[in-house]
Amino acid sequence: MAEDYPKVDRVMGGVAGLISIAVPAVLFLYFIMLAPQIAMDAQVWAAEWVPSLGISLSVLMDGLSLTFALLITGIGTAVTLYSAQYLGDHPDYPRFVSYLLMFMVGMLGLVLAGNLITLFVFWEVTTIASYLLIGFNADSAKSRRSALQALLVTGTGGLVMLAGMIILGSVVGSFEIAEILGSGDMIRAHPWYMAILLLFLAGAFTKSAQFPLHFWLPNAMAAPTPVSAYLHSATMVKGGIYLMARMNPALGGTSAWFWILVLFGGFTAVFASVLALRQTDIKQVLAYTTLMALGTLTMFIGAGTDYAIIAAMLFLVVHSLYKAALFLVIGIVDHGTGTREAPVLRGLRHAMPLTALAAALAAISMAGIPPMIGFIGKEFMYKAGLGLPGLGAAWVTVMIFAASVLMFVVAGIVALRPFMGELAKTPKPAHEGPWPMLAGPLVLGALSLLFGILPSTVGFYFVAPATRAVLGMDAEVHLYLWGGFNAALLLSVLTFLAGWLIYRRHEAIRARLAVAEAKAPNFDRGWDNVLDGLKALAAWQTRLIQTGSLQRYMAVMFATFALLVGATLILRGGMGSGINYDAEGVHPIQWTVLALIAMGAGLSTWTSSRMTAITALGVVGIGVALLFIIFSAPDVAITQLLVEVLVVVLVALVMLRLPHLPSRAKSGFRAGHAAIAAAVGLVTTAVMIAVLQTPFDRRLTDFFEIASYPDAHGRNIVNVILVDFRATDTFGEIVVVVIAAIAAYALLRGAPGASPTPAGEPGARGEEEKA
Incomplete structure (x- = not known):
């Protein structure tokens, strides 16, 4: 029914209205002038975008894309002129214009794209813009529901289609549409043809609302009338039609397609x-x-x-x-x-x-x-x-x-x-x-x-x-x-x-159809049931996973790591011919350091004092630093020592300021935690052995050895990599650490009961609470 909203004294939408009319009108005239040339021969323009992935910003202008471009801009001109009068006095009309022009640009980019990845980018632009347009009347629950439905249905189809695009690009060796269209025989004969076809049609069918994915389109009528006119006549819903027509030379011509x-x-x-x-x-x-x-x-x-x-x-x-x-x-x-x-x-x-x-x-x-x-x-x-x-x-x-x-x-x-x-x-x-x-x-x-x-x-x-x-x-x-x-x-x-x-006989037929429709499956209600099921699944998962126990979170993460990585090593034969080592080649000093590390790790798991456990982990870190020194990496060893000392000191200081909380953990030996720890240790060791058995690729090593001094004026290759070749990465890491430190400081200062507990009062020895 006619929209009811507060009026604003604005003639034909003001400046926003003039811009909305001028943009499609100018584009329409430009495409009209191209029509005689394109009628004779197609044109392709291209510029590199992500050359390492074979992705370019290319334009394919032929009869199909020109016809769509003329419909988009020509009907767009009529719609924007209409909406300037129809909605020009709406308080949010400038926002409406921005959505509409965003949608127009998305559709033009979609039909003019000469590269599959570029096409997908604009495909998703139309999805987002249509969501904003359908839900323009945000105060209406119906508009919000319809917008979300259109977004989820077409967005899901777009992601499925992206998988098909990636497979097709790998089969052809290029994402350029012109090359793909010229490889139709090879694509149709490929073993992955059926998968590519079904993935592409999933995107096209959701966008163009083919049965049984049709239900979202009538609900999109919740949008203002100019939006409905534009979406239904020349734009969004024709996106799937364009995709099928465009891919016909590559995917068509088979019985499955037919x-x-x-x-x-x-x-x-x-x-x-x-x-x-x-x-x-x-x-x-x-x-x-x-x-x-x-x-x-x-x-x-x-x-x-x-x-x-x-x-x-x-x-x-x-x-x-x-x-x-x-x-x-x-x-x-x-x-x-x-x-x-x-x-x-x-x-x-x-x-x-x-x-x-x-x-x-x-x-x-x-x-x-x-x-x-x-x-x-x-x-x-x-x-x-x-x-x-x-x-x-x-x-x-x-x-x-x-x-x-x-x-x-x-x-x-x-x-x-x-x-x-x-x-x-x-x-x-x-x-x-x-x-x-x-x-x-x-x-x-x-x-x-x-x-x-x-x-x-x-x-x-x-x-x-x-x-x-x-x-x-x-x-x-x-x-x-x-x-x-x-x-x-x-x-x-x-x-x-x-x-x-x-x-x-229309009136009588309508009455009979109403009776039949009441008995038939309702796809729109089915959509609601799907969403309700997803919400129930999410609630169940939340109750199961989000328990509030840090110990359980860590146990699940490490157990998942051990299970998946260990299974992959076994199933894929990652260990190769087995473990090969030379025990006689290990120096007694190295055995001593390894024993120190083992004792520190054992003490950290055996002790019931948090402070002792932290100190024992510091011993482990110092042992690792000694190994770096033994193997001639003093700079890395210094970094390791600084980190370990700072961690022990900072954690000790933080523990003194933490409020006293009753322990929720069970005392005594925890067999489950011990099993997870042992599994993670074994899997990590196996991964390291598998890596060491792999032939060493010296290409990067040779490059840095040759380039460190001439290009970065440094002889310490590790330092040169960090401060020159990967300077931006290092700066990002520093920023992350600083932000984390500031956040931790703010939490400690602002946490209730974070002030130190006076000596002699309950909780003064909170750092010694049993784990």
């Missing part, structure tokens, strides 16, 4: 069309018809023949024009009457003649009635379906016939019924919308008519280049309004007759 896309796309188209008849809110009606369009596009991309791809690219343009116009019309109706309920709206043509004209132009194209471009699109879809072999022809033709019939009905519900008859009473007296809101739907409706009368224009500049990009080769594209008497024309006539009959 049947997955054709079956899921066809079912989504018909299923969504039936659900559209169930709705009373005409904005929700259009939301489900978007699902129908996405399913249809998916089905024809999967079919993969020349006619099927031509039909898909033509319908891409057709749907974008009429869907954007109808959403904007609904916004005008909502703005002018205060309601979107189809049973309430009647006779609006008397009060809103221009809105009625825009609605009629868009709806006639949606219904596939000549001379609109929608009629040509429907004819080509029927020809593509009839031209498929075997069962594919039957399935596609039946699905597109059923969907087209229901779209004819929906066109009547959305654009005929609200405007015909006598003017009915509405919550607000019906009145015509202002020109900024009318301009977009009128122009888009007029383009549907113009392209229908002059189809060769859209065919030459858009459909033919886009088809060439999707097929990976040239295809003859000849669009026409009249193709003579044929099977496609007969199906069109049957579509009109069946659609009219269902439209006449």
